[in-house]
Amino acid sequence: MSLGLFFFLAVLAALSALGVIAQRNPVHCLLALAVNLLDIGVMFVGLGAVTVGFLQIIIYVGAIMVLFLFVIWLLNLQAEGFSGYLGLKLFGAIGAAALAAEFATLFLHTSRISTPGASALTQGTITTLGRHLFSDYLVAFEITSLLLLAAVVGAIGLARRPPLSAGLSAAAGSDLATAESPRQMSRSMSVSAEQQTTTPRAGSA
Amino acid sequence: MTPLNLTTIDFSWLAILPLIALSVGAIVVMLAGTRVDDEDSAALGFIVLVALLAAFLLTMFELGQNTAAFRGSLAVDDYAVFFEVIIIIATALTVAMSLEYAADAGLAGAEYYALVAFAALGMLLMAAAGDLIIIFLGLETMSIAVYALAGFIRRDAKSNEAAIKYFLLGAFSTGFLLYGIALLYGATGSVRLTAIHASIAARTAVNPLLLLGLGMLLIGFGFKVAAVPFHMWTPDAYEGAPTPITAFMAVAVKLAAFAGFLRIFFTSLDPLATEWSPVLWALAVLSMTAGNVIALVQSNIKRMLAYSAIAHAGYALVGMAAANGREAGGAVLYYLLAYAFTSLGAFGVVVALDRGAESHAQIDDYRGLARDHPGLAAAMAVCLLSLTGVPPLAGFVAKFYVFAAALNAGFTGLVIIAVLNSVVSAYYYVGVIVAMYMREGGVAVESMSRRPGLLISIAVGVAGVIALGIYPQPYMGAAVNAFASALGRPALHAVSMLP
Known part of the structure; x- marks a missing residue:
């Protein structure tokens, strides 16, 4: 993926993420979230992780967004009139500014950010993914099913x-x-x- | 395309049999639950107890192995066994406390006991994790089960509040943890703890991604062990949850979080100790001071014990900030062991007064307890004195070891603050004892003879407090051994996604 494309996608991802929290109408928030998730899916594909990219789009944009939309219609959510507390907003803004300054200092004062990665282009196929899942990450893969089972049981326990x-x-x-x-x-x-x-x-x- | 060779995955029954025992237990509970009414749910509790016993026996086979399995995903060492044994005991006592409570309060029995088993499974994973993915999955399995358990008294607004607060803040903190894991992976190219250690140790300049990842992990674990300033959820979640689950959160959840926390920070991030030790110093001071001072003004005993749990996380962090060798690390493990038994005993007595439907959790309700139930009052007094750190009880020995280790490491200022905090804490712990022995007119407590499960769990807690206090050497030896086994683990497979 070219650097220009990456920056375009990165800025779009940040803007759409802002859109999710800055808008009042829940359906608009949802649309911004869909843009965000699609954008990240494209980024995955661009990095060579084709399987993950398509899964991201199918599962998140396809299934989960539709579920959100149904819930919003079901509960008949309207645009929120809530304006928030000024003091809290101020506090949050100061905190965010301090964090941004801290990150900036951290990155400016280090020579470079090195990652041993960047070879993902050949790794994103479904074959490699499957190989890793059933060898290096076998336990993690199996435990995921138990995690989901626990979540289902918890939901039933609370909602039955x-x-x-x-x-x-x-x-x-x-x-x-x-x-x-x-x-x-x-x-x-x-x-x-x-x-x-x-x-x-x-x-x- | 070559077929996948499954003989190279380092399969080990030893490492997963305890986990299998618990998951089978949980599934049997769910199947049996379709035939059992909620008021007879104690039978389901016994199924979980059997599964826990099986897991305990299977864990014992792991003693002294000090290897890794599944290409380094799971560690089979004495450190894992140490935490697994405490977690299994704490879960068993939680189940024993629940046998009568869950039925009386009409909680959904099958789901309740299945979730307790799932949570215990997640905790065992955290204790035995060899990579960051397993730690994350263990943490999530445990947390999701406990989020739901906190809200199981569904008619009670406070229980609902506890569940939603715990869930939202917990999910938020999990986000931090996951982001930290992603950054660590980005900076080192692996999620295996040993490979991360090797990568960091080989590096000369500090990578900012690494520091960001480290900070995110600290925030994530800070939430889970309830250290100030990440403690906001603790009092509400502890107060609203069903009381046996409060005990579970205060003991088993906290220990599992510390198990993962200590393992990551001492086996893979230890080359960065100069970076994180001052942060832990600050977290320890804040947790001890805020926890103890706010506990002074609580009138509800569950909230008081919640702030006390925050303070005790602070004492453990004192040891962690100073831990630079086997003895010091062993002191932290011993502290957590002593805290587990003491807290379980204390919460057992809280369960005895709290009947689910009508909650008697005000400190005023404990007035005159010594007259009607001298045994209960004595058990509570022993546990509270141990939490204060009065010799010859477990809490004293634990604090002594931790403070001595911190002094040896040159953290004199930190130890002075910790000791002053212990003095402050005596005020609110002794306040409850005064209410029990010198005041009149509390609430009527149902006879303990109808509640054998609860009686046994209180007795085990108190016995542990006394045994750990009077004869600490073997347990301290085990703790030092366990910590050494985590540090001196033979090189595991350094597996990464990279060629």
């Missing part, structure tokens, strides 16, 4: 219907108390879940 015995016994009357199995209980759940929202339990503050 309220615990029947403790959550509802006080509020939801006797139909649950007489139910014998969890499956029977879950049948009567849809009714009692509504009851629960209208009758907050004592002591849940």
